[in-house]
Amino acid sequence: MIPKRSVEVFAVLSFFPRLHFENKGADLATAGGAGEQCRSALSAAEEDTSGAALDGAMAASKVKQDMPPTGGYGPVDYRRNLPRRGLSGYSMFGVGVGLLVFGYWRLFRWNRERRRLHIEELEARVALLPLLQAEHDRRTLRMLRENLEEEAVIMRDVPDWKVGESVFHTDRWVSPLTEELFNLRPREEMLRKKFGFLWYV
Amino acid sequence: MPDVVEVPTLKELNVEEVNVSSAVLKASAHHYGSQCDKANKEFMLCRWEEKDPRKCLKEGMKVNECALNFFRQIKGNCAETFTEYWTCLDYSNLAELRHCRKQQKAFDNCVLEKLGWERPELGDLSKVTKVATSRPLPENPYLSRPRPEPNTPIQAELQPSKHGSRLFFWNW
Numbered sequence: 001m002i003p004k005r006s007v008e009v010f011a012v013l014s015f016f017p018r019l020h021f022e023n024k025g026a027d028l029a030t031a032g033g034a035g036e037q038c039r040s041a042l043s044a045a046e047e048d049t050s051g052a053a054l055d056g057a058m059a060a061s062k063v064k065q066d067m068p069p070t071g072g073y074g075p076v077d078y079r080r081n082l083p084r085r086g087l088s089g090y091s092m093f094g095v096g097v098g099l100l101v102f103g104y105w106r107l108f109r110w111n112r113e114r115r116r117l118h119i120e121e122l123e124a125r126v127a128l129l130p131l132l133q134a135e136h137d138r139r140t141l142r143m144l145r146e147n148l149e150e151e152a153v154i155m156r157d158v159p160d161w162k163v164g165e166s167v168f169h170t171d172r173w174v175s176p177l178t179e180e181l182f183n184l185r186p187r188e189e190m191l192r193k194k195f196g197f198l199w200y201v
Numbered sequence: 202m203p204d205v206v207e208v209p210t211l212k213e214l215n216v217e218e219v220n221v222s223s224a225v226l227k228a229s230a231h232h233y234g235s236q237c238d239k240a241n242k243e244f245m246l247c248r249w250e251e252k253d254p255r256k257c258l259k260e261g262m263k264v265n266e267c268a269l270n271f272f273r274q275i276k277g278n279c280a281e282t283f284t285e286y287w288t289c290l291d292y293s294n295l296a297e298l299r300h301c302r303k304q305q306k307a308f309d310n311c312v313l314e315k316l317g318w319e320r321p322e323l324g325d326l327s328k329v330t331k332v333a334t335s336r337p338l339p340e341n342p343y344l345s346r347p348r349p350e351p352n353t354p355i356q357a358e359l360q361p362s363k364h365g366s367r368l369f370f371w372n373w
């Protein structure tokens with residue numbers, strides 16, 4: 001007859017199928033099934049043999065095992081947890097729209113400030129224009145004068161050549177071209193005048 | 202008949218130039234615009250009315266004199282603050298005025314104390330001004346040919362056209 005204690009051990013051990021003993025060659029599944037039936041039969045029958053059963057099972061429980069804590073595990077929260085929290089859809093939409101409006105307001109203010117700064121820089125240019133225009137005029141006239149004198153030197157032996165003759169039929173002032181001004185100078189100077197201010201190609 | 206283009210001699214063009222770099226000019230631009238306003242506006246008026254640089258050389262000389270006086274005054278009174286301001290402007294790539302507000306304030310205060318110049322408000326330099334000159338207004342600066350006569354007013358009695366409008370498809 002299987003002592004009650006070892007039956008209880010078997011019943012518990014049926015939940016840990018990896019564990020088995022060398023001396024007991026019984027199939028744990030069947031022993032577990034049998035053990036439950038035996039347990040229910042035996043618990044009704046007698047409880048005195050538990051002491052004797054302990055002696056037999058003590059040899060088995062001497063091995064250190066990873067057992068559940070005494071008193072069993074605490075309660076496990078298995079219910080589904082989908083809390084209803086956060087803003088509603090309308091308020092999220094409102095928050096989004098509010099952020100947008102705030103962003104636009106900041107942007108428009110900064111754009112106005114940038115416009116003021118740009119106006120300030122343009123005004124600096126406006127203030128300096130007469131000086132720059134006067135200098136540019138003087139430079140143009142100086143170059144024309146030098147060209148005229150060189151032309152007189154170069155074309156002195158050519159018959160019927162009027163030095164400084166205008167190529168137009170009118171008498172008014174025609175702004176000279178860059179090529180005309182830099183005609184007798186090295187090509188680099190003309191290129192620098194034409195393209196020196198370019199930032200990109 | 203094509204004629205010789207008159208170009209002034211080098212002697213007439215010999216004027217004492219303002220030997221100063223772009224950062225210096227930009228730094229002093231606002232004050233220059235409010236101080237040398239008269240000479241500048243006269244020169245620009247002459248240039249734009251006559252459309253000929255040879256006729257505005259005298260005004261150009263006055264502009265240069267005014268500018269030189271302006272820079273001499275600054276150099277005499279507020280040289281250190283001005284140097285700091287324009288070196289700060291020169292440091293940045295585009296010489297943006299908004300990066301150098303501190304030095305600008307120092308320079309403005311110095312100039313206001315010593316010379317009594319006020320920095321013009323935003324928009325003052327772009328206002329349209331009236332200039333009083335003794336130079337007469339040139340007529341026909343473009344030397345254009347005489348304009349054709351206007352059409353004589355219609356003498357006869359106007360009738361509606363025969364067969365309607367003649368404009369593409371309509372006949373009313």
